[in-house]
Amino acid sequence: MVRAEDRTGLIAQMRRGALEYCVLALLATRERYGFELVQNLAEVDGMVITEGTIYPLLTRLRKDGEVDTFWRESSSGPPRRYYQITPLGTAALKGFRSEWTRFRSAVDQLLESAR
Amino acid sequence: MNATHATQIIDGYLKRLDSELSSFPTARRKELEAQIAEHIAQARQELPEETDADLLTILDRLGEPDEIAAEARASLDIKTAKPGPVEIFALLFIGVGSVLFPILPVAWVLGSGLVWRSRAWTPREKYFGVYLPLVVGLAILAISALATGLFGRHTLLQVAFLGFVVANLLMPLGTAIYLGVRLGRRLPVLAWAAIAIIAIAVYLPAAATFIPAQASAFIGTPLGEEALTPVVGQPVCKGFYGSVRYAGGLPLAATAPVSVGICWDGTRVTKTWGPDCYPTSGPALRVDVQTCTVQTEPDGSLIISVQSSATAMTAPLFTQSGGMGWRITPDGKVMQF
Numbered sequence: 001m002v003r004a005e006d007r008t009g010l011i012a013q014m015r016r017g018a019l020e021y022c023v024l025a026l027l028a029t030r031e032r033y034g035f036e037l038v039q040n041l042a043e044v045d046g047m048v049i050t051e052g053t054i055y056p057l058l059t060r061l062r063k064d065g066e067v068d069t070f071w072r073e074s075s076s077g078p079p080r081r082y083y084q085i086t087p088l089g090t091a092a093l094k095g096f097r098s099e100w101t102r103f104r105s106a107v108d109q110l111l112e113s114a115r
Numbered sequence: 116m117n118a119t120h121a122t123q124i125i126d127g128y129l130k131r132l133d134s135e136l137s138s139f140p141t142a143r144r145k146e147l148e149a150q151i152a153e154h155i156a157q158a159r160q161e162l163p164e165e166t167d168a169d170l171l172t173i174l175d176r177l178g179e180p181d182e183i184a185a186e187a188r189a190s191l192d193i194k195t196a197k198p199g200p201v202e203i204f205a206l207l208f209i210g211v212g213s214v215l216f217p218i219l220p221v222a223w224v225l226g227s228g229l230v231w232r233s234r235a236w237t238p239r240e241k242y243f244g245v246y247l248p249l250v251v252g253l254a255i256l257a258i259s260a261l262a263t264g265l266f267g268r269h270t271l272l273q274v275a276f277l278g279f280v281v282a283n284l285l286m287p288l289g290t291a292i293y294l295g296v297r298l299g300r301r302l303p304v305l306a307w308a309a310i311a312i313i314a315i316a317v318y319l320p321a322a323a324t325f326i327p328a329q330a331s332a333f334i335g336t337p338l339g340e341e342a343l344t345p346v347v348g349q350p351v352c353k354g355f356y357g358s359v360r361y362a363g364g365l366p367l368a369a370t371a372p373v374s375v376g377i378c379w380d381g382t383r384v385t386k387t388w389g390p391d392c393y394p395t396s397g398p399a400l401r402v403d404v405q406t407c408t409v410q411t412e413p414d415g416s417l418i419i420s421v422q423s424s425a426t427a428m429t430a431p432l433f434t435q436s437g438g439m440g441w442r443i444t445p446d447g448k449v450m451q452f
């Protein structure tokens with residue numbers, strides 16, 4: 001029982017850790033407003049469980065200087081707060097991308113070889 | 116077209132979020148609330164024709180406010196707001212005010228209001244530190260008051276008084292200790308010292324009422340003992356000086372003295388003046404004298420009795436009463452009973 005709980009906790013930790021780079025990756029293609037960003041993340045199965053938890057993450061990324069916000073008029077309603085990636089965020093994403101690729105293939109290799 | 120209960124549903128959600136974020140620094144709280152409100156507004160724009168169910172789905176996907184708050188606490192490394200004067204006053208009102216003003220739980224309610232407004236306690240702590248004790252305490256008070264009014268018999272009165280003490284003293288005191296422990300080291304040592312000094316100043320007199328009273332008496336002049344053996348037919352006249360001393364031996368001591376002028380000649384004791392009972396209250400205890408009497412016995416001796424009480428100045432519910440009596444025999448001996 002305890003082992004299973006540990007495992008769900010670990011998955012949650014991994015998801016939380018990876019989530020911020022997924023956000024950066026989405027913002028690397030183009031700037032997005034909050035709801036749009038959340039939608040894009042939610043479209044990928046297993047990435048986001050509660051959408052509201054994205055916002056504290058965005059705030060932290062902004063505080064860390066990896067993301068910027070600006071307002072833009074909307075054609076169908078009030079102005080929207082847009083999020084865009086900064087050079088610092090781009091660098092962080094680049095670093096994570098190479099680390100992640102190595103990590104993922106290492107884990108894959110070991111899991112596959114033991115099958 | 117807005118959904119039928121759009122305002123209630125969304126306002127209710129944002130209000131719950133606001134209360135979950137109440138211990139966050141204002142800037143963080145406002146930013147997060149604005150983001151969530153914008154998210155809801157943007158999600159609603161995407162709906163072709165919104166219904167209550169659609170809104171509930173949007174909120175459901177956002178997650179429970181406490182989940183969002185927990186995530187924000189973790190990822191933004193939020194510590195609750197630094198406690199200050201408001202928190203100190205809240206603790207004093209609840210923990211000390213209830214002893215000072217025990218008749219109505221005004222201080223307790225005021226203190227609870229301060230706790231409620233404070234950002235130093237989490238919503239969960241506020242629930243256990245404000246809501247729960249207030250509701251339970253006021254319920255006990257109401258039931259006690261009702262029981263007293265309805266029955267008013269001796270035993271029931273004691274039960275009602277017990278309820279009163281629990282609701283008005285123990286509950287706020289426990290609440291204050293709980294809230295104080297939750298603040299712990301976030302409150303500066305100096306603030307804790309100030310709270311401790313005030314608490315001691317209030318509770319020490321209350322504790323003093325638990326020290327047994329001591330009685331003493333002598334015959335002589337106000338300056339000291341000076342008894343004389345009488346010769347039959349030649350009465351001796353002196354003063355009787357007795358006192359009941361509350362919290363004796365402490366700087367808090369207070370006394371209920373009694374003095375009576377007496378003459379005795381070996382066959383009987385007579386009163387020449389008195390009894391004078393002028394209670395002297397101490398810095399912590401107020402002394403009241405209920406009865407102060409002198410009475411001649413058939414065998415010629417004199418009975419002096421004093422019924423008095425000492426009440427803590429800071430805590431009117433804490434009181435000690437004592438009856439004390441002395442018998443002066445015709446040969447000028449004093450016996451305490």
